[in-house]
Amino acid sequence: MPLPWGAGLPLRLPGQRCGSLAEGESTGGRSLGAGEKAAERPEEGKGLGQNRGWKRMDMKETYITKEEAERITESYPTPFYLYDEEGIRENARRLKQAFSWNPGFREYFAVKATPNPEILRILREEGCGTDCSSLAELEMSEACGFRGQEIMFSSNDTPLSEYRFAEKLGAIINLDDFSNIEELRETLGGFPETLCLRYNPGGYFKIANTIMDNPQDAKFGMTEEQILEGFRILKAGGVKHFGIHAFLASNTVSNEYYPTLARQLFTLAVRVKEDCGIRLSFINLSGGVGIAYRPEEKPNDILAIGEGVHRVYDEILGKNGLSDVRIFTELGRFMLAPYGALITRVIHFKETYKHYAGVDACAANLMRPAVYGAYHHITVLGKEKEEGTESYDVVGSLCENNDKFAVDRRLPRLEKGDLLFIHDAGAHGFAMGYNYNGKLWCAELLKKRDGSVKLIRRAETPRDYFATLDIDPDMKRYMDSHSL
Known part of the structure; x- marks a missing residue:
């Protein structure tokens, strides 16, 4: 069932999004170059939240607030992916407008980027087709009405x-x-x-x-x-x-x-x-x-x-x-990446030669930083107006040293329980997940245009993980005895 936000929670108005502060170096180790300007300050007396016409150069926008995210976690524990239906539809319409001069234009969404039926149906309603590269993607497209x-x-x-x-x-x-x-x-x-x-x-x-x-x-x-x-x-x-x-x-x-x-x-x-x-x-x-x-x-x-x-x-x-x-x-990426985020919670800190902030997501949920050294911006929900005063390696729990969402990232001071909004994960995010170290796939959620949240893929369970081992008598007995 869709999850209502509840009375009193601030909802985004059309075209309005929440702001987020940023950091210094990326997962790939790239710092601001000599020719790149740091963010300019707002004019004296103009606060971040009030001046919607001004945008810091070290900010990225989010489509939920901390209060909204906490509300979601009451029903769906972190980590999870959250997609923004309004953003997806608006972007699809901009693309269609850009090629409106060509009467036969069609966007074939790359299913590999975000293979979820709910996402495909939204894009179908916006006039898109599907680009498939496997039997399963063909079958999903057929099931969704293409x-x-x-x-x-x-x-x-x-x-x-x-x-x-x-x-x-x-x-x-x-x-x-x-x-x-x-x-x-x-x-x-x-x-x-x-x-x-x-x-x-x-x-x-x-x-x-x-x-x-x-x-x-x-x-x-x-x-x-x-x-x-x-x-x-x-x-x-x-x-x-x-x-x-x-x-x-x-x-x-x-x-x-x-x-x-x-x-x-x-x-x-x-x-x-x-x-x-x-x-x-x-x-x-x-x-x-x-x-x-x-x-x-x-x-x-x-x-x-x-x-x-x-x-x-x-x-x-x-x-x-x-x-x-x-x-x-x-x-694929252009259509979905900005409209999906990985939401994860800070659960641990470690101090050795560096400052580590451990979260409950890992590279099995979002592999791009670990495998490609890819940069994904991070917003600390509820601390959007705070400066990035601390330097952290934001890490997961895999037994691999490259399981890092960010390296030497400047963020506001973190506390256990903080919710992180990892940006631009709507394409090649969940789709590239895996089960290494016995990690289970997380849930996918959709923030609908009316502000409600819908579960569009449940989180994987131990029974799902062991399902293909039911031919093994010991595993089958274990699964049955533990009600897996």
């Missing part, structure tokens, strides 16, 4: 049975490798009417002479010559509708990424028309548009990005008789 070409199946090293299931659903199949073409024909006894090929241009992918990534080292996609030959084979095999797809860089914080990628794909589309006699039906820009994990970073402007793609579209496709090509995207 049908036919509302689903894009982009996989690699793909079991043949998954092609069959995708074809049964009527999903658009995006082939990763040239050899998949004949493999698919043999598996399905022919080609579907619509097919997409994944492109890898090789070399270095640059934006304004800055190297963003190295596609030639990526395992994904086909060369340009393979793409052209592939389309000739598909055309001869009866395919009627064609598309191309490419993913060349991850988590770019630059309004120029999509327009730069679009220029490459649109140019290829013209060559496909000239060399193969094929007019592409759609071009999938995939993902790669990132978010500002650090408060001092300038976030992407999706409206500017959409207009940038529009200009390149008119310049290349429009002038070459391809002004009816549909544009697709496959965003």
Whole structure:
């Protein structure tokens, strides 16, 4: 049942969010560089809470207060993920607005980022499709009401049975490798009417002479010559509708990424028309548009990005008789990351050569800081107005020294029981969790637009953890005797 906040709890007004102070160095060890400015102070007499038009450079916004979070923990113990429905919907609408110039535009949400049915249904209501890369993601999409070409199946090293299931659903199949073409024909006894090929241009992918990534080292996609030959084979095999797809860089914080990628794909589309006699039906820009994990970073402007793609579209496709090509995207991080947080409680302190603050979450709940050295901002709920006067390593309980959400992080003085709001965990957060050290998966909750909170995935139990061991007689007896 949805959990009401109760009378007297402050709720966010539309467009209004709570503020949070920040820190110095990140999990990855990066400090403010010489050219980066520290946060400016507000004008004398203007408090943090009263001046909504002013925002510190070392702050990130939250979508709950300490009082709201404590209320939730009465029903759902920490740690848990909390998603913001209002933020998700607003962001989906901004994306749709950014590409409203293209009548056939569709966002195919990357299910891998946040595979939860409640999230998928929200995005479906906002007009999104799903980008799937496995059987389970296809099945979840079908269960949530996605049908036919509302689903894009982009996989690699793909079991043949998954092609069959995708074809049964009527999903658009995006082939990763040239050899998949004949493999698919043999598996399905022919080609579907619509097919997409994944492109890898090789070399270095640059934006304004800055190297963003190295596609030639990526395992994904086909060369340009393979793409052209592939389309000739598909055309001869009866395919009627064609598309191309490419993913060349991850988590770019630059309004120029999509327009730069679009220029490459649109140019290829013209060559496909000239060399193969094929007019592409759609071009999938995939993902790669990132978010500002650090408060001092300038976030992407999706409206500017959409207009940038529009200009390149008119310049290349429009002038070459391809002004009816549909544009697709496959965003995951951009769609969900800012609208999900890991809520965890401080439970322990340790003083040795450093100051450690232990929390009840660990890398098994959010692995990005431990594995990638990724930065996730931390707000101490209820202490948003306090300065970051103390330096902490914020750590979990895994038997691994990299189980750290933050290293040398400047935070307000912490106390046992403090609730931490770990930002930007709405994508590739819960989804990348694991059971190492016997840690159980935490719950996922949704803050709905009316302010209530809904459980959208229960926390894992010991019985869940041991479920696949029920073939072992000792484990089965133990589970039964302990009512697991």
